Amino acid sequence: MADNSTFEEGFNNTYTDYSSFNGTFNGTYSNNTNGTFTGAEEKVETIPISFYTPIVYAVILIVSLMIFSRRYKANRIRKLAEQPEIFDEHDAKELYFELQGLSTTEKIHEKVLKAALLNRGAEAIRRTLKLKELAPQIELMYKNGSVGEDYWERFQAETKFVEVEFRETIQEAENLQPGWPKLFATLCQEICFNQALSRRYQSILKRKEVCIEEWDLKINSDGTLTK
Amino acid sequence: MASTALRYNPNNKLINDDSDSLTESREISIMQINKLSTAIISESNPNFTPQLNDEHSKMIKSLFESGLAMLKQKKMPEALKNITLAVDMAQRSRAPYEAFGIQLQEIQFMLRHKIDLSLLTGRFLDALQDIEFLMNTGMAQSDVYIRKSDALLKLSQFEQAKICCERGLALHPNEVKLKALYLEINRRLADYNGDI
Numbered sequence A: 001m002a003d004n005s006t007f008e009e010g011f012n013n014t015y016t017d018y019s020s021f022n023g024t025f026n027g028t029y030s031n032n033t034n035g036t037f038t039g040a041e042e043k044v045e046t047i048p049i050s051f052y053t054p055i056v057y058a059v060i061l062i063v064s065l066m067i068f069s070r071r072y073k074a075n076r077i078r079k080l081a082e083q084p085e086i087f088d089e090h091d092a093k094e095l096y097f098e099l100q101g102l103s104t105t106e107k108i109h110e111k112v113l114k115a116a117l118l119n120r121g122a123e124a125i126r127r128t129l130k131l132k133e134l135a136p137q138i139e140l141m142y143k144n145g146s147v148g149e150d151y152w153e154r155f156q157a158e159t160k161f162v163e164v165e166f167r168e169t170i171q172e173a174e175n176l177q178p179g180w181p182k183l184f185a186t187l188c189q190e191i192c193f194n195q196a197l198s199r200r201y202q203s204i205l206k207r208k209e210v211c212i213e214e215w216d217l218k219i220n221s222d223g224t225l226t227k
Numbered sequence B: 001m002a003s004t005a006l007r008y009n010p011n012n013k014l015i016n017d018d019s020d021s022l023t024e025s026r027e028i029s030i031m032q033i034n035k036l037s038t039a040i041i042s043e044s045n046p047n048f049t050p051q052l053n054d055e056h057s058k059m060i061k062s063l064f065e066s067g068l069a070m071l072k073q074k075k076m077p078e079a080l081k082n083i084t085l086a087v088d089m090a091q092r093s094r095a096p097y098e099a100f101g102i103q104l105q106e107i108q109f110m111l112r113h114k115i116d117l118s119l120l121t122g123r124f125l126d127a128l129q130d131i132e133f134l135m136n137t138g139m140a141q142s143d144v145y146i147r148k149s150d151a152l153l154k155l156s157q158f159e160q161a162k163i164c165c166e167r168g169l170a171l172h173p174n175e176v177k178l179k180a181l182y183l184e185i186n187r188r189l190a191d192y193n194g195d196i
Helices: A002-043 A053-082 A091-105 A110-144 A149-176 A181-215 B024-041 B054-072 B076-093 B100-120 B124-136 B142-154 B158-171 B176-193
Strands: B006-009 B014-017
Touching (some): A091 A110, A091 B024, A110 A181, A149 A181, A181 B024, A181 B100, A181 B124, B054 B076, B054 B100, B076 B100, B100 B124, B100 B142, B124 B142, B142 B158, B142 B176
Antiparallel strands (some): B006 B014
């Protein structure tokens, strides 16, 4: 019996320990969940927030985004402006503005200004065509990694500049003669092609001289070879 | 920007730039503007269109036809002179805004005759330059390659002639005249190099 009682005592003790453990467990569980929640809810202190607070927050957010965007754009434009251009001269455009400047001091025939503007428009078309011709190759080279991000951006910026330049010439044409822009674009295209033809024709003489020099030819005054 | 260097002459309505730093591209632009100014000032219609000037067409046609008439009489140098004048007139008298398509066809047609006459009269270098012009304006027919190879051969530029002939054969592989010319060029090249 003594053994039994010892066993019972031990068992009861153990059981009591277990129940205490169980009690602790349950208590802890309650504290961690419902108990805690109920307790914290009771302690919440409500801070009064103004109705304008979210609006002020939103305004600050939007304004800071706008400032960032403006600075980012300005930075991008500055970087683009600093990049070297693909076409290194703007003679047609400069000559038009120089003539316009001269027209303020002396009387310049209106048709001379028109001619300078047509030349400027033809040059813009020539550049547009050149860039369009180059576009597939440059795109391929960019995809292959043969040209870098800088050159790609330069190329894209140049394409936009040329478009803007042609739009400006059309606007100038409207200022010079209202209703002219309809014909202006067609005329510019014809002039562009004819000027290209003329340049090739004029280069014949120069090329001939180069050939005579390089090939060491002896040419008579009538153009035949000296025997 | 050399804004002070530009001068305007109110008498002939032309512009010029006499500065020392005048670049070639600026000079070309000034020439183009002057040519355009002359053409526009003589045009009475303010809304001028890219139509061809009939008077110019008649003058060019009559000069060219007189050249062909000389050719029929076997007067080669005179025929060449008239056709050269017709080509020059087409380039000088036509306004830059006149229809490009027709101008191109006109000049190509006249130049083909001029090239044949230049080759016949022994002006191989002139013929070569005109052929280059035709090629630069998009002509790639077999007869252009035949004439160019022939002109280069006559100028003793055998390597160039061979390259031109090979290019022509690549585009026109069944052209018998080009094949014959290619064999002749190879023979002359071997002779020149002392291989024969």
